[in-house]
Amino acid sequence: MPRVLIVAQAVPPNGGSHATRIKYFIKELAELGWEIEVLTTKIYPGTPLIDNSLLDSIPINVSFVRTFPGPLHFYAYRKKRSLPGAVKAKKKPGFKKKLLIPDTYIEWLPSALFDVFIKKKIKKKPDIILSSAVPYTSHLIALIISKKWKTPLVADYGDPWVYDPGNLRKGIRYSIERLLESMVIANSNIISVTTDSTKDLYIDKYNVEPTKLKVIPMGYDPNDFPISKHYKSNESIRFLYTGRLEPESRDANLFFLALKRLYERGHLKYCLFEFIGMFNKDLLDMVESMGLNDIIKFHPWMDHKACMEYLCKVDYLMLFGNNNSIQVPGKTFNYIGSNTPIVYFTNLSGERDPVDEILNESGTIYWKVENNQSSIEEVLLELESRSSFENSNKANQLFTWENRVKELSEIMTSLL
Structure with a gap:
């Protein structure tokens, strides 16, 4: 039975579109005979948009390693919040989003790697590592594990990273994130994206070999x-x-x-x-x-x-x-x-x-x-x-x- 380690933060019971994608990756891969372990973040009383319905139909033999997300996320989510309504205030990007590169979950990286390499919480070395973003920190964690274990890496994208049309990077941030993404692209065996247009984008911006890019769109159940x-x-x-x-x-x-x-x-x-x-x-x-x-x-x-x-x-x-x-x-x-x-x-x-x-x-x-x-x-x-x-x-x-x-x-x- 082949074994895959999925590295992703947007994992049920986190809610949202990307967590739904990961839910079905887990469910359907398990039904196809894959042995699955998931490296993700801990859930706290104030973690937003919890969706326990996404846990339905995930096989009980799937193993979740939930690690410390970092002090800023722990502080923000440590207390229970009121249930989400239909209204949210329009906020300017906070200092975390402005300063933390590539995203706020970069503070998850040290504890994730500590639990993998020092505490050895992953039961068994996988045959394949599948990382999925957003957040893009998932790709960086998976890249380090892949290099250390010499394990093939599949980097799965929801939206594009540096060239996301709705969140274009500029200045020093653009330079740093493009370097990070270039490292992920160079060291991934396969990159999966959700649209043909995104595939064309990566061929154009990073000169990626077309056979390395696969289009796996969203779906429905x-x-x-x-x-x-x-x-x-x-x-x-x-x-x-x-x-x-x-x-x-x-x-x-x-x-x-x-x-x-x-x-x-x-x-x-x-x-x-x-x-x-x-x-x-x-x-x-x-x-x-x-x-x-x-x-x-x-x-x-x-x-x-x-x-x-x-x-x-x-x-x-x-x-x-x-x-x-x-x-x-x-x-x-x-x-x-x-x-x-x-x-x-x-x-x-x-x-x-x-x-x-x-x-x-x-x-x-x-x-x-x-x-x-x-x-x-x-x-x-x-x-x-x-x-x-x-x-x-x-x-x-x-x-x-x-x-x-x-x-x-x-x-x-x-x-x-």
Whole structure:
């Protein structure tokens, strides 16, 4: 039985998109016969966005080595916090984010290596090391272990590192992080990324041999959607968006302006636009100032299981595309898996749109809406006028986590 050590901080019961990716890596690799040990950080009473539902279906024989995350994280998370609501204050980057390179979890590195090499908490030397980021410190820890044990390394990326379009590095920080990433790239046997555009980016910026780069996109689990029949409300037409709305990645201002104009003209009275997640107070204040509280509802952050079930209870899912062609919102595949029709508001104009390509390949029913107010108003009026909608969606099975991780397993097996 081959043995893999997964090095990642975003590991269940931590919540979020990347932790969901790691959950399915663990689950599906275990089902394919891999013996798995996970090196990650400890959980404290105040650790944010804990999602115990992500622990469901992880085999009990998977071993977790949870190490000290560093004094700053311990101090921040040592006390229990109130449950997350829908609102978060807009904060400027703190000193930790400004000073710690490549990310705040660099302070995890010493204790992780101490527990591996001095305390020898890893049960047995692995055949493969799989690191996954964000945070990118995971790659640095895995790189050191890989060099020490002379073990093949697979570096898995969610978003790009130095050339992340939503968080471009500058000055001395750029120079240091590019050097660190170059070291990871040079010493990794395989680098997996989530989009073809990211693969092209790394070939261009780092001159990486194309065969070294593999594309393992996000996916969905059919078991997350036990509801065989979608609910149809007789009272309102329900639209839903899940996740964040950060202006540096995706800008929804034109959407809210379109809602305001239609609502003032007497439309959308029987529509409800729901948002699940944590949103900046500025956004909520803007919605209130526009007088849209009657048709917009913000829900607190939900765990993965509850959120996936909610996707099946509405009429349409709203997908706001990124303002770059490098990244694809991870929620895209869960939206597809839910079989709920999708309204895709693209933020790209005149360039290749990978989200549109994925939706087209998926076979899902969707509307692509150009990023201008008149186009948004037009599609909303069309959907408002529909008295009924027969849903014949059937999600593309190629997009399941089972198939995604099967490909990952084959890649890792080739290195043995």
